[in-house]
Every structure is written in C-alpha cells, then in structure tokens.
Amino acid sequence: MDKDIDRWFPYPEYRPHQREMLEAAAEIVRTGGHSVFMVDAPTGSGKTSILSALLAAKNDERIVVVLRTVSQVSIYLDEIKKIRQNTNKRPRVAYLVGKAKTCQLRDEMDSVYLGCDLLKIMTRQLLESRMKEYMYLAGRSQDTVYDPSKDDSLLELIMDEREGERSCCPYYLLSKEAYLFDGEIKFRSSRKAQEVGRAIGDNIIYLDELDEHCGDICPYEAMALSAEGADVVILNYNHVFDDTYRDAMYNWLGIEPEKTILLIDEAHNLGDTVRAVNSDVLPQFSVKRAIKEVESSRMKARRAGLNQSLAVAEQILPRIMKFMEKMNEKGTSSEEWFDPHMFSDFVFGESLVREDERMVAELMNLGDVIARQKEKGSESSEIHLQKVGDFLFMLNFAKNDEAYVPLKYTEKRQVGGNTYTSTTLEIRNLDPSLQIESVMGQHHATVMISGTFSPPEAYELYYFANNGRATIMTLPNQFPPENRLVLAASRATTQSSLRDDRDNVTEIQQHLEAFITGVPGNVVVYFTSYNLLNQYMDVCTMVAKAAGKQIYLEPRDSKEVSSVLGRFFQAGLKSATKPGVLLAVAGGKMSEGIDYRGEALKGAMVVGLPLTAYTEIQKTVNEYYKGKYGKKQGMFIAYTLPAMNRALQALGRVHRAADEGGVLVLCDFRFSSKGGMGVREYLPEWMDRELKVCSGKESAQLITEWVKDYKRADVPLETKGFLNVETDNNEVQEPVLQIGKIEKTRLLNILGKIARSKERFYLGTINNQLKKEDRLDSTQLKEMFTDEDFSRLGLKACYVPSIGEVEVKRIRKNDK
DSSP states (O other), rough: OOOOOOOOOSSSSSTHHHHHHHHHHHHHHHOEEEEEEEEEOTTOOGGGGGGHHHHHSSSSOEEEEEESSSHHHHHHHHHHHHHHHHSSSSOOOOOOOOOHHHHHHHGOOOOOOHHHHHHHHHHHHHHHHHHHHHHHHHHHHHHHHEEEOOOOOHHHHHHOOTTTTSSSSSHTTTTEEEETTTTEEEEEEEEHHHHHHHHHHHHOOOHHHHHHHTTHHHTTHHHHHHHOSEEEEEEHHHHHHHHHHHHHHHHHHHHHHHEEEEEEEGGGGHHHHHHHOOOOEHHHHHHHHHHHHHTHHHHHHTTTTHHHHHHHHHHHHHHHHHHHHHHHHHOOOOOOOHHHHHHHHHHHHTTOOOOOHHHHHHHHHHHHHHHHHHHTTTTOOOOOHHHHHHHHHHHHHHHHTTTEEEEEEEEEETTTTTEEEEEEEEEEEEEOOHHHHHTTTTTEEEEEEEOOSSSHHHHHHHSSSSSSSSSSEOOOOOGGGGGGEEESSOOOOOOTTTTHHHHHHHHHHHHHHHHHSOOOOOOOEESHHHHHHHHHHHHHHHHHHTOEEEEEOOOGGGGGGGHHHHHHHHSSTTOOOSEEEEEEETTTSSSSSSOGGGOOSSSEESSSOOOOOOOOHHHHHHHHHHHHHHHHHHIIIIIHHHHHHHHHHHHHOOSSSSOEEEEEEEEEEEEOSSSSOOOOSSSSSHHHHOOOEEEEHHHHHHHHHHHHHHOOOOOOOOOOOOOEEEEESSEEEEEEEEEEEOOOHHHHHHHHHHOOOEEEEEEESSOOOOOOOEEEEEHHHHSSSSSHHHHTTTTGGGGGEEESOOOEEEEEOOOO
C-alpha cells in the first residue's frame, strides 16, 4: 500500500492547514489502538479529503464513513471519483442507504420497510416451493441449484403482477438462487446479482443512477455485494451506533470492527443520535396491537407449551393499556416524568411473587413464537409484543440509572370530525458517552469531523466523559474575511424576563429592519421558537414589503419544506424581481442539512440564544450533568452547548463556498458578552475576532457601509493541474473541469462561478453529440444569469448537458 498522502491527494495543491490536518488523521490510523481524532474545521477547510489520508495510511483495514443524511453520500462519491481521476489509485466504494431510497417498489408501499420485509418472506417461500418442484423434476442432488432467472414459466407469472397483487418481489427474486446444503434448502446471491455488485464496485454509481444500473436486480442487495470488496463503505449513524443494527450489518457486509476505521461526518450531531438510539418509545397503538397478536396466537402458544408466557401477556398488557387510558383522561400534552417503580408496581403488582425480569423474558418468548407464525403466514415481520418487551426491559435502566428518564405524553388527533387521544411512554437516554466509547473502543481508529465542534473540548467531555481521550485539531476559517460581516447585538435579548420589555422589543425590531432592508437579496431570520417567530411576524412582513421582498415561512409540516425552499431559491435568482425573507426556527427543518449555495442566501440572523425550553424534563437533564461534571461544566454541556450549535449551524448556511459573501447577525447580547450569561468565549476564534458589537441603530449603518464597500475577494476557480493547450489566437486554455460525466448540480455550481468571474471561459461539450433531452438549454441558463453574463460567456451557442460529456476551460493570453 502506498503510504504517501500526496500520491492519494486528488487536488493540485493543499489549502492552508489542510496537509497538517491530513497528516494528523493518517497518524491516528497508524497508531490504531482505538484512538480518536476530532477535527473542528469550518466549511472550505477540505475536511472531506481526510478520506485520502485514511486510504494512504491504512493497511488491511476498511474505512466506514458514517453519515447522518442521504444527501451527504454524493459528497464522498465525488471525492472517491476525484481520487480515481486525478491519481493512479482506484479505491472501491459502496454505500447502503435506507430502502425508502433504493427499493424499486417504494412507490407501491405505505411503509417501505414493512412492505419489503413482507415481500422478502413471500419471495423466499416462493423460491423454496419452486426449488422443491425443480428437485422433483430434475432429481435431488447436492449440486442442485435453482436459478429463478431461467424459470420462464415463473417469470411469466410474476412480471405482469400489478401493485397490490404481488406474490413476491421480482427484484429480490432475481437477486437470489436456491441450493442444497446438508440436505436443506438455502439461499444465496445469484450470479447476476454478484456481477452487478462487482460492476458497482468497479465504478462510481450515484444514488439517482442506481435503479438503472441494477436493472432487474434489487439495488439494496447489489450494494451489499459491492460492499464486500470495498475499501470504503458508507453507512448511516444508526447502522454503526445501534448495537443490533451494527452486528447485523457488519456480519452481512463482512466488516470486522478491529480492522475498521470510522470517519464520522457532521459529528456534532452524534450525541443526539446516540441518545435516540439508546431510548425506547412505546405508543398506545403498539399495546393495542400486541393484545390482538396474543389473542390470535393463543391456541398455537398453548400447543407450543407456552401457557406461562400466555398468562403473563394476558395479565401485563391490559394493565399497561389501563395505565395509558388513565393518562388519556388527564390529557397532558407536554412531556412529564413518571415514576418507573410505581409503574412497575401497577403493571406487575398482581403477582404474588414479583419476578419482573422473568415475566419480561416470557413476553419475549411469546413474541418469538408470534414472529415465526407471521413468517410462515407471509405476514409483516413487525411484532408489537416484542416492542412492549423491549420497553419493559429498558424500564429497568430507568429504575437504576439516572441517565435514563421515564416520560409520558398525550396527543390528540382529529379524524373524520372525531377526536382521538393517545398516550406514549418513553425511556429517554440523557448521556451518550457510554455507547460512544463502547463503539469506538471496538474499532481500530476513529476520525470525527465537524464545522461546528465549538468548543471541541466540551464535545470531547460530552462524548467520552473525560478530556484527553481524543486528539483535537481546530482549523481557522479559510474563507476571505472581506466576504463577510459578523455582527452581535449589544443590548437586545430574548431572555424571558425581558422578552416583552418595550425598549428590548424596539431594539430587536431595529436589528430586524436593518438586516432585512440593508442586505440585498435573499436572507433568513432564525428565531428560538415558533412563538417568538409569531411575535415578530408582523414587523418582519411590514419591513419586507417596504424593502420589496417576499416573506416565506418555515412550514410545520416537513412534507412542505421542499416546496417552500424551491420558491425561496427562485426568489434568489438574479432574474427574480422580489428577493425572499425566510422566517424559520433555529434547530428546525431549515437550519441544517440544506445547501443554500450561490445566490440563494446573502445573510442569516439568529434572534436570541436558542436554548431548549426550560421544562421539568430539561431541569432533570441539567441536574444530571451538574451532578456528573459540576455546576458550570454540567450546565454548559446540558443546556448551552446545544444552543451554541443551533446558532452556528444556522449562520453556516450563508458561506458555503469561498467566493460567496454575506452578513451574519447574532441578535442577543449574550453572544457579545463573556462571563456570567455570556457565551462569546465559546464562539469559534475567527468569529470572536471579527465580531462587531452594535445596537439596532448602529447595525443599520454597519450593514449599509459594508454592502456599499463590499467587493468579492478574488477566489480562483478550482483547477485540475492538466496540461495547458495553446490556441491559434495566442491564447492558453487551462482546463478547469475534466472532460467526463458530471452531475447537473455540480455543473450549475461551476456555471455560477463562471458567471461571477471577470475572466473569459470556453464552455462546450465533446463533439456536441448530445440528445436534446440531455441538454441544458438557453432558457434554463437565462434563469441563472443576467443577459450581460449570458452574452459575455457566449453560452447562447453552446448546449450544456445535465449529465453527459463536458469540458470547461479558462482562456487567458499566452505570457510567452
């Protein structure tokens, strides 16, 4: 293995501090021993290229990239692709994302996971029956293999099946074949599935290309096969940090933890994810369905000799239901603590001899019987009795460990004019450190990267329960400071005691007016809550209208987010006549994980320090961490650190590339103060250094002056280091984008840079032999650029593909 990082690095030169960061990551891999490296590096630092350092430093280890969202997958596929194109290395990559994104039949199902499980059961039963028929006709032999792709009569039967009438999944069917082993019928991947899996590993296949590439093979099965020989496997947080998921996934993919390097992206989210993984929720409908499962399985349970298990279920389940019904009568919508000991007494208390753990085990045994029964009957594999058992098992933690809090809350739903009340019970984990340390203690080495690990020592304490566990590196902001203005309020605040104070409200209104009016183009204002957003809705609407801008609201329904964002992005185009003002909530649906690139966003403002509501539950969290780390550190980790992250994530939406400019405003004096209630000392160093503290009136002047004097810092376009080509006109064409396939989003980003540049470019397609439907026509381009940009770049005569062969070259005079 080539250990030279430079030979794996796919770019012509390193960014400031990037080489140092990559070398430190490589050293962690060389050290091994379950070591951890935490990197706090703002957007633009080149964090993703740590992957090249890990590839260079590893021996026979595999790299598992751990991501929070599906949208991040393409970022790492792009990085692998660059390594393949610009070096002589060919690392193999595979990824597994949720079936909701990969299942070929996903549009036919209300629940993809349940529907997929059911169809897999039915498909295996079909394979087994056809195998038996095949052996009857062909004769029984240890070499007998049944390949469904060669069974024309079967294919004819299933290929015309319609939605809702399927007897199996045709894609999963053709991904498997049946064979004999020790006289029993077993299943394995078909030859065609193996071929597709190898082809995926040989190429870089993006998610939107997966269906076409797999054809009639299940994409999920094909990706799993490709992962078996991959150097890099991309998984999500739950795959790695949920013990049950990880054991099954690693076993399926042939991953050994001790020979695995973890690269965790957006690692500031890890704590919340692990806490959710270690929590358990029991909704009332699961208890109702568990009761029905027991009723329908009563006779078979008795025949199986499970009379004791049946008696336990028939005692416990109605008691849980009765407890929930009492909660429905109270109708409390907010989260409340409940006593786990009193709950156990209520549920198990009728037994003469209390053996809670044994009774839970009896429930789980009965759940296993029901699961096998459902599988034989081609029913959904979801077993609600097992959910009840899991919850009661977790209840033991809540009795004995302060890191687990029992909660109850009631919801009301309107259906057909009727109101239905339902109670949910939850065992919520407060502390992720034990699980994080357990997982990382099983792996060769771990690298955690984030743009908002601030302050990193606090995250280290939160994640590992002590400082000194990890090697920490913090990088400065690589983007030109001239491209941003950072303001913080000197007096305004959203503290509850001053929230309705007349002078304070006026101060906040002045900051809002200065920001919405003074920053040209699209802006977003993040509030600490929907209530605060509603409080300032009218003033924002009035100011936006006077400034010729349109208000866009963060929707309560997540299904409407893409529609609202689409309209907001359109408002940010140069051709748009009315820029947008997006009003959203910090930590909400529109504050993280959305790429507001280019002209989509010119400024972001956070109104207030976005602390979690100070409920009884939050007080419990605070007390737990104060008891663990002392009053100051405990309160910071439990209460202030999450708020800092929400604010930094919200502001981070503005500058997503080095050549983008904008205004950042922290509208609360706590951001500009140190000590006491102040949090300025916890801001990133670059932000603290550039912060301008001002009143509402002063902010208007500062924004006006900055906008007037602002000139975009010159940021060169990314070059690939290819040979220059001299033309007949004494000009040199420097390749900017390598000839080859390119995603539409990547191409639009490059076109945007071209449009903002003063240099001349040649933009063209190879031989211009593209089908009309593959071209990005002049009408679409005009939506992106002004007529002046369009004419200057000569785009009118050039068809640009959405996906196809393309080249982009910078034109300059030959200096020779």
